[in-house]
Amino acid sequence: MEFLASxxxxxxxTHAPAIIVVTPLMMAAVAAIMPNGRLGWAVTLIxxxxxxxxxxxxxxxxxxxxxVSYAMGGWAPPAGIEFRIDGLNAVLLMVxxxxxxxxxxxxxxxxxxxIEEKKQSLFYSAFLVCFAGLIGVAITGDAFNMFVxxxxxxxxxxxxVGMGASSDRRALTAAYxxxxxxxxxxxxxxxxxxxxxxxxxxxxxxxxxxxxxxxxDSRVVQAAxxxxxxxxxxxxxxxxxxxxLPNAYAYAPNFVTSFLASTATKVAFYTLVRFLFDxxxxxxxxxxxxxLWVFAILGIIxxxxxxxxxxxxxxxxxLLAFSSVGQVGYMMLGLGMGTAAGLSAGMLHxxxxxxxxxxxxxxxxxxAIRFGIRRISxxxxxxxxxxxxxxxxxxxxxxxxxxxxxxxxxxxWYLGVAALENGWWWAVAALILxxxxxxxxxxxxxxxxxxxxxxxxKAGAIAHARAPWLMLGPLWVLAIAxxxxxxxxxxxxxxxxxxxxxxxxxxxx
Amino acid sequence: xxxxxxxxxxxxxxxxxIVIFGLYVHFHGxxxxxxxxxxxxxxxxxxxxxxxxxxxxxxxxxxxTWFVKFLAAFGVxxxxxxxxxxxxxxxxxxxxxxxxxxxxxxxxxxxxIILVELGVLSTVFSVMMAIFYAFAGRAPDIPEGEW
Amino acid sequence: xxxxxxxxxxxxxxxxxxxxxxxxxxxxxxxxxxxVGLSLFQTSVFLLYITMGKVFGGQPPILPEYSxxxxxxxxxxxxxxxxxxxxxxxxxxxxxxxxxxxETVHHAAEAIYSNPLPHVLILTAIVVGVATLSVGLALVVxxxxxxxxxxxxxxxxxxxxxxxxxxNT
Numbered sequence: 099m100e101f102l103a104s105x106x107x108x109x110x111x112t113h114a115p116a117i118i119v120v121t122p123l124m125m126a127a128v129a130a131i132m133p134n135g136r137l138g139w140a141v142t143l144i145x146x147x148x149x150x151x152x153x154x155x156x157x158x159x160x161x162x163x164x165x166v167s168y169a170m171g172g173w174a175p176p177a178g179i180e181f182r183i184d185g186l187n188a189v190l191l192m193v194x195x196x197x198x199x200x201x202x203x204x205x206x207x208x209x210x211x212x213i214e215e216k217k218q219s220l221f222y223s224a225f226l227v228c229f230a231g232l233i234g235v236a237i238t239g240d241a242f243n244m245f246v247x248x249x250x251x252x253x254x255x256x257x258x259v260g261m262g263a264s265s266d267r268r269a270l271t272a273a274y275x276x277x278x279x280x281x282x283x284x285x286x287x288x289x290x291x292x293x294x295x296x297x298x299x300x301x302x303x304x305x306x307x308x309x310x311x312x313x314x315d316s317r318v319v320q321a322a323x324x325x326x327x328x329x330x331x332x333x334x335x336x337x338x339x340x341x342x343l344p345n346a347y348a349y350a351p352n353f354v355t356s357f358l359a360s361t362a363t364k365v366a367f368y369t370l371v372r373f374l375f376d377x378x379x380x381x382x383x384x385x386x387x388x389x390l391w392v393f394a395i396l397g398i399i400x401x402x403x404x405x406x407x408x409x410x411x412x413x414x415x416x417l418l419a420f421s422s423v424g425q426v427g428y429m430m431l432g433l434g435m436g437t438a439a440g441l442s443a444g445m446l447h448x449x450x451x452x453x454x455x456x457x458x459x460x461x462x463x464x465x466a467i468r469f470g471i472r473r474i475s476x477x478x479x480x481x482x483x484x485x486x487x488x489x490x491x492x493x494x495x496x497x498x499x500x501x502x503x504x505x506x507x508x509x510x511w512y513l514g515v516a517a518l519e520n521g522w523w524w525a526v527a528a529l530i531l532x533x534x535x536x537x538x539x540x541x542x543x544x545x546x547x548x549x550x551x552x553x554x555x556k557a558g559a560i561a562h563a564r565a566p567w568l569m570l571g572p573l574w575v576l577a578i579a580x581x582x583x584x585x586x587x588x589x590x591x592x593x594x595x596x597x598x599x600x601x602x603x604x605x606x607x
Numbered sequence: 608x609x610x611x612x613x614x615x616x617x618x619x620x621x622x623x624x625i626v627i628f629g630l631y632v633h634f635h636g637x638x639x640x641x642x643x644x645x646x647x648x649x650x651x652x653x654x655x656x657x658x659x660x661x662x663x664x665x666x667x668x669x670x671x672t673w674f675v676k677f678l679a680a681f682g683v684x685x686x687x688x689x690x691x692x693x694x695x696x697x698x699x700x701x702x703x704x705x706x707x708x709x710x711x712x713x714x715x716x717x718x719x720i721i722l723v724e725l726g727v728l729s730t731v732f733s734v735m736m737a738i739f740y741a742f743a744g745r746a747p748d749i750p751e752g753e754w
Numbered sequence: 755x756x757x758x759x760x761x762x763x764x765x766x767x768x769x770x771x772x773x774x775x776x777x778x779x780x781x782x783x784x785x786x787x788x789x790v791g792l793s794l795f796q797t798s799v800f801l802l803y804i805t806m807g808k809v810f811g812g813q814p815p816i817l818p819e820y821s822x823x824x825x826x827x828x829x830x831x832x833x834x835x836x837x838x839x840x841x842x843x844x845x846x847x848x849x850x851x852x853x854x855x856x857e858t859v860h861h862a863a864e865a866i867y868s869n870p871l872p873h874v875l876i877l878t879a880i881v882v883g884v885a886t887l888s889v890g891l892a893l894v895v896x897x898x899x900x901x902x903x904x905x906x907x908x909x910x911x912x913x914x915x916x917x918x919x920x921x922n923t
Contacts, residue, residue, distance in 0.1 A: 131676060
């Protein structure tokens, strides 16, 4: 990995934090004026490759050199805006860069199938804006800048979800509800940032971290904390605030769902971790109370309730969307333990879940090409004609349950170990229970694919279904990653541990 | 006698003044409230006023859709291009000081700010026009006699 | 009680607007009215920032000696913000922090400058609000064209009818 990173010239690497955000933004403008979809896709692919390589370079830089700090416009922080990457963001950069690249490779046949020809280049332009926004949230070190990038990514997400209207008009209402709820969440976040600015006089997160401990009795700071966790919890689909997610994932285009399911909620979860552990400090009384009573409890309720709701779904993608809400519950449980081991397990689950869900949604998209998949029974009998895709889907599903031999096992294992270290036997019981429920809904889908007979009217078409190579490639990369990282988990575990360490050592310079 | 004579004449008098005011707000963004976004919205308001009085078709002949699309992309690229230019000249992204060697009078800052604000003006103006065209172009224009 | 409301008048207005906006979002069934409520809610946040950043007796943050561009202003913004909120940081309550912003402004330099940072933040937030509103309205236009209505209940009814019809086939 260091070899790949050393191929880039050193001057590019020093300015990598700026270039990694600016390239997708400027290429979005270029993609918007491209005359057809293929050129738009080419622009998107080039820009995503550049961003992925730069992300790699930054991650290597962080691992060898410690915190990477980049002052925008030459204005030194805390007066200026800085981009700050430490062990915690490096994980996010890796996830967004890798999954962005794989999703874009996957995109060409999928988008050509689902979006009208004359809107494809605009669609790619919106995707690039979303990609730039997500990377921006991950690397910025300024609280208000985080709000701006969060809204940039969210507004383009509403547009991307709404583009699914050409196959199902419910995408429009899903996008609208997502817009209303997402804007309320972001506005709560900015109210919280305003209160923090009132109390500390600075917007730089590292600077706030040094000033806040003296203000722990201030009601302004406590109110800011409340607003921030509600706002970011809504974006991260924490249990009672998750209502936008099932419809948005179910009716969006397949490419959009596979990209969002692996990146969008993860980025919001990262911002929660950053604020809880870096800006506010975990020993503050009001923060410590929230760990158990807000995050752990809501995480467990989310795990169980959302998984139960997933079992009863008819629509295949809606089932996986509810499963995503449950998996966010696992991450919240890891966060709620308040210890480095718990946070590390939560971050490990973040990485693993993005691989699992990315693979699952990509596989569904591969089944759906030329057909459209609505209900689970639409998946009947695909195993005969598309064995590769079905095996990849099966690997993703087993990883979701946490079967040994797949990477999902490790994150559940580490979550359980961290919970036992904390003395939370009830959390371990909830983990086992929700894994059993996950087995129920995964088994439903696997049975439809492998065992059931296809419907008569579709049998002929299904027998001739093939997925294009551009879709199978990224899908199989993710499926193999799911298995390979079971046998070689050290890289992922070391990144998760580094992330937890960076969070706990605080944002002080 | 054409209907709405008063509206048409007053609009013809006011629209150039609105555009001039928009440019004033833009160039005085350094010293008073103003800047690219406000100016873009004001100039877009002038064109929208024209479209309201004289019809969307006439407005589309004055500011065509392909121009609006091009201007939006151009504005973003101008802003980003200024940043890339500062990168190429060796400083951090958007560090305007390197754009001009005269540091005592901060000429680099002036040049940098004017360029990025021009980019913001173009993008905001064209996006406002694009939104207006997208919404207004969907319903049929009410014919003159029906007002 | 009256003194509290009179002193913290701006916060009272902010809270009233915020709750009105949120109530409109929750209680209405009409999609456009919901967006109006959202806009109202965002406007209250702008008021919060701007009134919070008010410096009584402040001048535009431009150096008086030689009329420079705003190369200095960013540094001054930082200093002004730090000086003004040094006093705020001692406070333990919203009330005291609001009061100290208004009254006890000490500044190391000769003049008292108003703080440009909240205004810049609000400009950005206004742009974000405009973008959100236009995407929302575009979605409402498409919903109207597709469903024929912009009432929430009618849309849910139409979706449910399609869903149950599909379920029964």
